[in-house]
Amino acid sequence: xxxxxxxxxxxxxxxxxxxxxxxxxxxxxxxxxxxxxRQAPGKEREFVAAITWSGGNTYYADSxxxxxxxxxxxxxxxxYLQMNTLKPEDTAVYYCAALDAYRVTVRFxxxxxxxxxxxxxxxxxx
Numbered sequence: 001x002x003x004x005x006x007x008x009x010x011x012x013x014x015x016x017x018x019x020x021x022x023x024x025x026x027x028x029x030x031x032x033x034x035x036x037x038r039q040a041p042g043k044e045r046e047f048v049a050a051i052t053w054s055g056g057n058t059y060y061a062d063s064x065x066x067x068x069x070x071x072x073x074x075x076x077x078x079x080y081l082q083m084n085t086l087k088p089e090d091t092a093v094y095y096c097a098a099l100d101a102y103r104v105t106v107r108f109x110x111x112x113x114x115x116x117x118x119x120x121x122x123x124x125x126x
Contacts, residue, residue, distance in 0.1 A: 002029060002115045004096050009120030012086055016124075020081040022096030022117055032103035034072060034079040037110050038092035038122075045095070047108045049081060059106055086124045093119040 008020040022034070035050035049070040050059045058070055069082040079096060097113035099106070107113065 002031075002098060004098065004115055004117035006094065006096050006117045006120040009094060009122045011123045011125065014086060014088055014124055014126050016086050017082070017084045018086065018122060020083070020094055020096075020120060020122075022079045022081075024077040024098070029077040030101050031098040031115075032101055033099045033106050034070075035097050035099070035107075035113060036070060036079075036081045037095045037097060038090075039095070039119075040089075040092040043092075045110045047110070048094070050106050050108070051079065052106065057106075059108070083122070086122075088124050088126050090122060091124050092122060094122050095119045 003025050004022055006022050008018060012018055031053050033050050033052045036048040037045050038048050039045040047061050048064055049068055051070045051072055067085050072079045096117045098115040100114040
């Protein structure tokens with residue numbers, strides 16, 4: 001069973017930056033893709049970004065384009081989310097997730113993902 005552990009969350013002022021990390025452990029890791037989701041208080045979980053593991057193709061929600069960058073280090077079994085120009089509305093718990101190797105397309109619905117981390121809190125103050 002794959003385990004995913006997020007880190008790098010915290011408190012930051014509006015306009016600042018954070019880099020989140022998600023490390024996989026438990027077995028040989030070879031997913032089709034990795035993704036980031038977030039959930040703010042009183043709201044449903046929403047898609048943030050995704051990256052294919054072999055090719056490094058990236059995908060972003062429209063509201064994240066130009067501010068957030070997803071990347072991965074295959075040798076470290078780790079995916080990253082660089083967040084710049086943060087806004088108070090970015091405050092949420094951020095989760096990483098994985099699509100297993102049998103998948104053939106990137107998915108954007110949280111219900112389609114196969115593995116999940118426990119989340120890391122990001123708070124942006126005004």
